[in-house]
Amino acid sequence: MSGYFTDIKDGIWTVLVGMTITWKHMFVKKVTIQYPDVKRELPDRVRNRLYVNMDDCIGCDQCAKACPVNCITIETLKALPTDDLGSTSTGNKKRLWMPVFDIDIAKCCYCGLCVFPCPTECIEMTDVFEFSEYHRKDLVYHFGTMTPEEITVKRAEVEEYQREQDAKKAAAAAAAAAAKKAEADAAAAAKASEAANIPPDTTAPVS
Amino acid sequence: MESLLTSILGTNLLTTVIYCALPLVFVLTYALIAVLGEVKISAWMQDRLGPMRTGPWGIIQPLADVLKLLQKEDITPSASDKFLFNLAPFVTFMGSYAAFAAVPFSSQYIGASLDLGIFYVFAVGSIGVVGLMMAGWSSNNKYSMYGAMRSVAQIVSYEVPAAMALMIIVIYTGTLNLQDIIVAQGGGIWNWFVFGGPKADVVLASGRELQASWANLVFLPLFLATFVMYYVSALAETNRTPFDIPEAESELVSGYHTEYSGMKFAMFFMAEYANMFLVSVVASIAFFGGWQSPYGTTIGALVGVPWLSPVEEFLWLAFKGFFFVFVMIWLRWTLPRLRVDQLMYMCWKVLIPFSFGIALVVGFLVMIM
Numbered sequence: 001m002s003g004y005f006t007d008i009k010d011g012i013w014t015v016l017v018g019m020t021i022t023w024k025h026m027f028v029k030k031v032t033i034q035y036p037d038v039k040r041e042l043p044d045r046v047r048n049r050l051y052v053n054m055d056d057c058i059g060c061d062q063c064a065k066a067c068p069v070n071c072i073t074i075e076t077l078k079a080l081p082t083d084d085l086g087s088t089s090t091g092n093k094k095r096l097w098m099p100v101f102d103i104d105i106a107k108c109c110y111c112g113l114c115v116f117p118c119p120t121e122c123i124e125m126t127d128v129f130e131f132s133e134y135h136r137k138d139l140v141y142h143f144g145t146m147t148p149e150e151i152t153v154k155r156a157e158v159e160e161y162q163r164e165q166d167a168k169k170a171a172a173a174a175a176a177a178a179a180k181k182a183e184a185d186a187a188a189a190a191k192a193s194e195a196a197n198i199p200p201d202t203t204a205p206v207s
Numbered sequence: 208m209e210s211l212l213t214s215i216l217g218t219n220l221l222t223t224v225i226y227c228a229l230p231l232v233f234v235l236t237y238a239l240i241a242v243l244g245e246v247k248i249s250a251w252m253q254d255r256l257g258p259m260r261t262g263p264w265g266i267i268q269p270l271a272d273v274l275k276l277l278q279k280e281d282i283t284p285s286a287s288d289k290f291l292f293n294l295a296p297f298v299t300f301m302g303s304y305a306a307f308a309a310v311p312f313s314s315q316y317i318g319a320s321l322d323l324g325i326f327y328v329f330a331v332g333s334i335g336v337v338g339l340m341m342a343g344w345s346s347n348n349k350y351s352m353y354g355a356m357r358s359v360a361q362i363v364s365y366e367v368p369a370a371m372a373l374m375i376i377v378i379y380t381g382t383l384n385l386q387d388i389i390v391a392q393g394g395g396i397w398n399w400f401v402f403g404g405p406k407a408d409v410v411l412a413s414g415r416e417l418q419a420s421w422a423n424l425v426f427l428p429l430f431l432a433t434f435v436m437y438y439v440s441a442l443a444e445t446n447r448t449p450f451d452i453p454e455a456e457s458e459l460v461s462g463y464h465t466e467y468s469g470m471k472f473a474m475f476f477m478a479e480y481a482n483m484f485l486v487s488v489v490a491s492i493a494f495f496g497g498w499q500s501p502y503g504t505t506i507g508a509l510v511g512v513p514w515l516s517p518v519e520e521f522l523w524l525a526f527k528g529f530f531f532v533f534v535m536i537w538l539r540w541t542l543p544r545l546r547v548d549q550l551m552y553m554c555w556k557v558l559i560p561f562s563f564g565i566a567l568v569v570g571f572l573v574m575i576m
């Protein structure tokens with residue numbers, strides 16, 4: 001029975017204590033940061049939107065391979081011997097054209113795994129986090145610096161070069177094959193002449 | 208007031224319409240302020256700022272909310288009982304609004320000066336429960352159903368101590384007329400019932416004389432406890448935290464109005480806020496002198512401007528009502544929700560025995576004094 005009355009007393013008392021606490025909190029300094037007007041300072045090593053410095057990128061595809069969600073798409077074209085792509089700020093020579101360097105930031109999980117393997121340290125995470133878009137496709141960032149025309153021209157050039165190379169190679173192969181055949185013929189002839197006691201024909205191609 | 212309106216407007220019909228709609232205008236305005244108060248006070252108590260972007264310091268946020276609710280799609284679930292589903296919000300709001308008819312907003316303005324004022328307010332206020340039950344049942348949703356059943360169980364139980372608490376005042380004053388109860392508390396803050404009631408003889412509006420003296424101080428602890436009991440029961444009746452188990456967002460997804468959207472939801476919301484104000488006003492009428500000012504007279508009467516007095520009286524009543532609404536909001540952000548068994552324990556084992564005990568003591572004291 002005494003428990004009954006102490007319960008009631010405690011009930012009233014604790015409610016009053018609670019009310020004093022909330023009352024005091026009405027007047028303390030508020031913790032709200034009025035976001036778009038006031039921005040909180042981000043830590044130094046925040047991982048937000050990716051940025052690729054294309055001047056330094058050598059198209060090695062290491063970042064794309066490291067990405068766990070496959071959000072980096074890189075297509076490369078071998079540069080022609082006549083092309084000079086310059087070199088990176090770290091001194092590496094650039095040897096590949098990059099028609100496509102896309103990062104689908106909507107898929108990105110901000111793990112930062114793509115940053116470490118980059119040999120030229122040109123892919124990095126910035127502190128930009130306000131990049132919402134109305135369409136998901138707008139979240140695919142195109143870092144490639146080549147215009148579509150350039151890409152077509154370059155593709156054609158590279159194909160042409162490739163064809164030439166192929167043709168050369170084919171020619172070389174044909175020549176090699178012909179040489180082999182000639183050699184074989186010569187050898188056969190030599191054998192025959194030997195048999196006939198005729199000195200070998202020195203004019204036949206040797207290589 | 209009615210005759211004044213008639214003399215201005217000339218026609219009786221228009222007068223009646225305006226006379227009836229005045230509390231509605233007030234309740235709507237009040238609801239906007241209360242909604243803003245709720246969001247702002249809750250924010251401040253949690254060390255936040257609350258809405259800040261609609262208007263300076265977010266003060267037009269409730270208007271934006273209303274606009275949003277107006278635009279919302281009005282959904283009626285296909286498996287619901289359409290007729291009851293659509294009727295329920297109106298019944299609920301009607302219950303709260305009809306009670307305002309007997310509330311004396313000032314000495315000159317009262318919808319209907321009923322001799323059964325308190326009884327009427329209580330009886331009509333209970334119609335809201337029917338609306339809640341209709342809403343919960345017709346939604347054809349288990350959460351709504353549970354919410355409605357809980358709310359009915361709660362309101363029905365807590366009406367007993369609430370009515371008993373008011374009955375204690377009625378035993379003392381011998382009248383159910385709200386205007387009379389207020390008149391009995393005239394003359395200064397010390398005459399309010401929460402401080403033991405009138406300390407000198409008063410003549411009620413009905414002409415009856417109420418004998419009183421400073422010996423009434425013995426009533427002070429009794430009436431103070433009565434007030435606390437009434438306020439707690441009133442909180443429970445309006446389904447406010449810590450008694451919001453019928454709504455219980457976290458377990459019942461808002462209870463009986465889970466399935467409601469748009470303006471029908473807004474009607475429930477309005478009814479809840481109107482109810483809050485109603486019980487606050489009844490608390491201030493029964494215990495805090497209603498429209499009486501704490502200094503016993505009005506500035507209007509002092510400086511001889513007769514039309515100022517009713518306005519002042521109205522402001523005092525509104526102020527007291529708002530204050531108790533504020534306390535409700537304050538409690539809401541202080542206390543967690545009770546369990547159902549705790550709720551019933553509090554009602555049947557604490558409030559009801561105490562209210563009956565106090566009623567007996569007060570009855571006895573009134574008899575011998």
Ligand code: SF4
Nearest residue numbers: 067108109111112114
């Ligand atoms: S941060 Fe992670 S997920 Fe995003 S592109 Fe880099 S490796 Fe892929």
Ligand code: SF4
Nearest residue numbers: 057058060061063118
């Ligand atoms: S790892 Fe660095 S250099 Fe290699 S493709 Fe990615 S960004 Fe370019």
